[in-house]
Amino acid sequence: MLELRAVTAGYGAFTALWDVTLQVRAGEAVAVVGPNGAGKTTLMRVISGLIAPRSGQLTFEGASIGGTPAYDIVGHGIAHVPEGRRIFPGLTVAENLKMGAFLPRARRRFAESLARVYALFPVLAERHKQRAGSLSGGEQQMLAVGRALMSGPKLILLDEPSMGLAPVMVLRLFDLIRRVREEGYTILVVEQNVRQVLKLVDRAYLLEVGRIRTEGRAAELAEQDFVRKAYVGL
Amino acid sequence: MIDPLFLTEAAINGLLLGGVLALLALGLNLIFGVIDIVWIAYVDLVMICMYAVYFLVQVYGYPMWLGGIASVALGALLGVAVHVLIISPILSSAPVNQLLATGGLLFFLQSFATFLWTTDHRSVRLTLPRLEILDMPISVARLIAFALAVLAMLGLYLFLTRTYVGTAIRAVSQDREAMSLMGANPQRVYVVTSAVGGAMAGLAGALLIIQYAVHPFFGAAFGPITFMICVLGGLGNMVGAFVASFVMSEVIAISGVIWSTEMGYVIAFVVFIVMIFVRPGGILARRS
Numbered sequence: 001m002l003e004l005r006a007v008t009a010g011y012g013a014f015t016a017l018w019d020v021t022l023q024v025r026a027g028e029a030v031a032v033v034g035p036n037g038a039g040k041t042t043l044m045r046v047i048s049g050l051i052a053p054r055s056g057q058l059t060f061e062g063a064s065i066g067g068t069p070a071y072d073i074v075g076h077g078i079a080h081v082p083e084g085r086r087i088f089p090g091l092t093v094a095e096n097l098k099m100g101a102f103l104p105r106a107r108r109r110f111a112e113s114l115a116r117v118y119a120l121f122p123v124l125a126e127r128h129k130q131r132a133g134s135l136s137g138g139e140q141q142m143l144a145v146g147r148a149l150m151s152g153p154k155l156i157l158l159d160e161p162s163m164g165l166a167p168v169m170v171l172r173l174f175d176l177i178r179r180v181r182e183e184g185y186t187i188l189v190v191e192q193n194v195r196q197v198l199k200l201v202d203r204a205y206l207l208e209v210g211r212i213r214t215e216g217r218a219a220e221l222a223e224q225d226f227v228r229k230a231y232v233g234l
Numbered sequence: 235m236i237d238p239l240f241l242t243e244a245a246i247n248g249l250l251l252g253g254v255l256a257l258l259a260l261g262l263n264l265i266f267g268v269i270d271i272v273w274i275a276y277v278d279l280v281m282i283c284m285y286a287v288y289f290l291v292q293v294y295g296y297p298m299w300l301g302g303i304a305s306v307a308l309g310a311l312l313g314v315a316v317h318v319l320i321i322s323p324i325l326s327s328a329p330v331n332q333l334l335a336t337g338g339l340l341f342f343l344q345s346f347a348t349f350l351w352t353t354d355h356r357s358v359r360l361t362l363p364r365l366e367i368l369d370m371p372i373s374v375a376r377l378i379a380f381a382l383a384v385l386a387m388l389g390l391y392l393f394l395t396r397t398y399v400g401t402a403i404r405a406v407s408q409d410r411e412a413m414s415l416m417g418a419n420p421q422r423v424y425v426v427t428s429a430v431g432g433a434m435a436g437l438a439g440a441l442l443i444i445q446y447a448v449h450p451f452f453g454a455a456f457g458p459i460t461f462m463i464c465v466l467g468g469l470g471n472m473v474g475a476f477v478a479s480f481v482m483s484e485v486i487a488i489s490g491v492i493w494s495t496e497m498g499y500v501i502a503f504v505v506f507i508v509m510i511f512v513r514p515g516g517i518l519a520r521r522s
Contacts, residue, residue, distance in 0.1 A: 050411065069414070069419070070414040070415055071414045071415075071417050071418055071419045071420075072417075074415065074416065074417035079415075080415050082411075082412065082415065086409055086412040086415075087412075088404075088405045088409055088412065088413075090404065090408050091401065091404060091405060091408070095401050095405075098398065099401060099402060099416050099418075100416060102398060102402060102416040102418050103416075103417040106417075107398065151416070
């Protein structure tokens with residue numbers, strides 16, 4: 001479904017990703033783990049078009065998407081839940097979800113998508129009139145995921161969904177992501193919380209200083225000293 | 235002691251003036267809130283639109299309503315032109331450059347108007363009935379201007395809260411990058427915002443020309459007060475700007491009858507300076 005071949009990217013003179021080759025098959029859940037500063041967020045931003053790759057190919061369902069701006073990538077069926085959630089704090093919960101369905105194609109299925117999101121995250125339905133900025137961290141993360149679902153994506157990019165959440169909330173959130181997965185969405189997730197995320201996904205990649213070091217089935221990787229490596233980057 | 239009837243009349247005039255000032259302040263604030271740029275030449279765009287109405291109505295004899303519509307359309311067009319030709323190429327450069335560029339536009343428009351139309355004061359003379367309520371003469375032109383300004387602001391409110399594009403404008407002002415992840419091209423949202431802000435300048439021009447004469451330095455008369463209102467209300471804060479417009483117009487109108495019109499403006503500036511010390515974030519800002 002998604003394929004990256006020898007993708008190199010960075011900011012200005014700084015290169016954050018070197019020759020990254022990675023693929024995600026339809027229906028799969030894949031994680032990219034690694035220590036801080038490994039280039040995980042850059043990887044997500046290249047895929048969603050927030051930054052253009054310097055070289056290499058990105059294809060999604062056969063179409064080349066390298067260098068396509070973010071506002072056109074969404075239409076291909078890729079929704080990015082960015083690091084730090086990035087909900088619109090001054091808009092209500094309902095308005096945030098409405099913005100998720102900004103594209104004409106998504107607008108036509110608005111009611112259907114909204115019912116689906118509210119079924120997944122009932123707390124968003126309860127708080128739909130509340131300012132998004134007044135939600136708790138966990139609720140804001142649910143809103144960020146719900147907003148991404150409103151565009152009717154095939155692939156969801158999750159960047160550090162557990163960041164800044166209390167441990168109890170992290171477990172609940174992973175449960176919810178599991179349910180999103182069961183709805184048939186393909187997921188690519190970047191996470192610091194390696195132990196938890198390996199229970200969620202099928203396969204994982206270890207990213208270190210901008211390069212893919214290892215990859216494999218999540219269950220096998222969990223057995224190796226992969227987890228320790230992912231934390232400290234040895 | 236001043237006759238309470240005079241004070242009431244001044245208060246009503248202040249209220250009516252506040253409507254048009256609020257229209258100006260909201261237009262300027264909308265652009266600032268979304269694109270993060272203060273259009274120094276905003277009221278000078280209003281001045282150009284006032285000339286357009288003057289020529290259409292007074293010189294060529296078209297009906298006033300047509301002049302008004304033309305003014306709104308011209309304002310929207312000028313707004314888009316300012317964004318595309320001046321702001322967009324320097325959007326990512328230092329903020330001071332953007333201020334200088336729109337400041338330059340101000341001098342250009344003033345000189346352009348002086349060159350083409352001289353410094354004569356020109357006004358549109360409409361024959362409107364005079365209205366008297368409880369022995370107080372009320373200007374019908376001001377009443378119409380106030381009503382239309384309030385309607386336009388209501389329309390802006392509904393646009394920003396009820397439509398996809400309007401909500402996207404507010405969303406972009408909070409997080410431009412996140413909105414591009416929703417599928418909205420921020421550049422296009424900026425153009426729409428500039429068009430809406432420009433259209434409000436155009437409407438304000440049509441509403442001002444039926445009350446005041448236009449001259450090339452009209453922007454210098456209404457520009458400072460408009461900026462003051464925006465700062466007083468909190469830059470980018472639409473509700474704050476709305477409230478501040480009426481506070482300022484009442485201060486000007488009431489101290490105008492107690493002392494003199496000139497003193498009215500002096501007092502308004504004093505109030506402004508004091509308020510900036512007391513509430514630097516704007517009158518509606520939460521205290522930190």
